[in-house]
Amino acid sequence: MTTMTYAARDSATMLRRNLRHMVRYPSLTLMLVGQPVLFLLLFVYVFGGTLGAGLPGGTGRADYLTYVSPAILIITVASVAMSVAIYVAKDATEGIIDRFRTMSIAKSSVLTGHVVAALVQTALAVAVVLAVALLLGYRADATTAGWFGAIGILALLALALTWLCVALGLAAGSVETASNTPMFLMILPFISSAFVPTESMSTGLAWVAENQPFTPVIDTLRACLEGRDPGSDLWWAIGWCVLITVLSYAWARRLFARVRAV
Structure with missing residues (x-):
């Protein structure tokens, strides 16, 4: 077996481990899905009438549902990514990572397992939130290319924020700190x-x-789902996602090489 094959096998093992943790502790997953759903209901049914009427060409709640639903999908991605910091910090502080270092496995598989598991969880959460939006009356006018574009930008953002939260989890030093450090990911969308x-x-x-990064990502997703050309927002969104992914991956790898149980 080649080195890459061993790494893929070990990453699959770590993926199964993390998925089992998610199944064993479903309350966290329910919270990650429940929070964006709560935001959706709050902004549509409490603020939607007024905010919808204030949109260019808007008339009320239905228009605001169309406007805000893509943003709630982005918040869902950020919400799931934040949980990764907790899982990673838990492994780092309980000595599991040091134990894995003594085993004959690809060291990169430890972090890769967390990232891939988070991407799976993100896909499930986004599907649930989108289903709720559809039940509320949201309808997308996306073409086939638009749907592929929407899926692609959500995947890019999920990868970027997940690696960022992996690094934040390794840098945190405690599970409590890791649960608070990524909170800016929930604040920034409100300033976008x-x-x-x-x-x-x-x-x-x-x-x-x-x-800031969230605005071009949200505008790109909104354009894709509305069947419009996102224009330069698309390239800004891709650029931000790639930049965050590369820097966060490098930071996480550096921290992982030095982490010790505390």
Whole structure:
């Protein structure tokens, strides 16, 4: 067997381990899905009438459901990614990672297992949240290419945020810290085009919103699902995702080489 084959086999083993943890502790998964669903219901049924009427060409709640649903899918991705920091910090602080180092396995498989398991969990969570949005009346006008584009940008963002949270989990030093460190991933979407157009914000806040990673990702997903050309937002979204993935992967690998149980 080649080195790559061994790494793939060991990664599959670690994937099964992490999936079993998710099945054994379903409350965390339910919370990760429940929070975006709660946001969706809150913004559509509490704020949707007023915010929908304020959208360009909007008339009410139905228009706001169309506007906000792609943003809630992005928040779902961020929500699942945040849980990875907890799982990784738990392994790091309980000495499991050091134990894995003594075994004849591909060392990269430990982190890869966490990442792939999170991507599986993300796909399930996004499917559930999208199903709820459809039950509420959301309808996408995406073409086949648009659906592929939407899936692709969600996958890229999931990969980027998951590797970022892996690094944050390794750097945290404790499970408690790891549960709080990634919270900015839930705050940033509120300072973006997720819930209102950036044009409606004050000048300074609009500048921040337009120059942070979530806005082009959300605008790209929204355009794909609405059957529109995302234009330059697509390239900004891809660029941000690739940059975050590369930097976070390098950071995680460096931390993983030095981590010790505490």
